[in-house]
Amino acid sequence: xxxxxxxxxxxxxxxxxxxxxxxxxxxxxxxxxxxxxxxxxxxxxxxxxxxxxxxxxxxxxxxxxxxxxxxxxxxxxxxxxxxxxxxxxxxxxxxxxxxxxxxxxxxxxxxxxxxxxxxxxxxxxxxxxxxxxxxxxxxxxxxxxxxxxxxxxxxxxxxx
Numbered sequence: 001x002x003x004x005x006x007x008x009x010x011x012x013x014x015x016x017x018x019x020x021x022x023x024x025x026x027x028x029x030x031x032x033x034x035x036x037x038x039x040x041x042x043x044x045x046x047x048x049x050x051x052x053x054x055x056x057x058x059x060x061x062x063x064x065x066x067x068x069x070x071x072x073x074x075x076x077x078x079x080x081x082x083x084x085x086x087x088x089x090x091x092x093x094x095x096x097x098x099x100x101x102x103x104x105x106x107x108x109x110x111x112x113x114x115x116x117x118x119x120x121x122x123x124x125x126x127x128x129x130x131x132x133x134x135x136x137x138x139x140x141x142x143x144x145x146x147x148x149x150x151x152x153x154x155x156x157x158x159x160x
Contacts, residue, residue, distance in 0.1 A: 003092060004131065006112040008138045013105040013151040020078035020099050020106075022148065024049055029057075031148070034140040037061065051075050054086065061089065061133070070095075091115040108145070110138070 026047040033039040042056040068088035085093030092115035
C-alpha cells in the first residue's frame, strides 16, 4: 500500500514567534481551510495545544460529511508540531509543520505523509483526484497565510 507525501514550503515575511503564535490558536485552522469544505471545529474552546491534545472537526468533501479527529503528537514552540489523524478519511495522516527563522521572516514547511484506505480503490482515487484536491486545499491555505501576514517594514533579523 503506497504512502504518499505532500510537501509545501512558504516564506512568510513576519517574525518566527508571530507566525507560530497564529498556528498555536486552533481556531485559525478554520481561517486557513477553504470555505467549500464547510469546515467546523467541534472541540470546545479555548483549546490548549500540547502533546496529546485532541481536535475534532467536521467537513464536507465532495458533498460527503466527514468526521475527523487529530492528535497533536509533538509540540515544540516555536519550531515544529505534528498532528496525526486518529479518526477520519485516511488510513494514515501524519502532518509535520516546521517553522525556521530566515532573513526577513519565517520559512514554513508542511510535510504530510498519507495513505488512502481501500487498497486498489484508494490508489485509483488518488490518481483521479485525491492528490489534486489536497493540492487545492494547500494552495488556498498558502493564499490565506500570505494575506494574513503581509510584509512589514520592521522585521527583526532572523535568530537561530
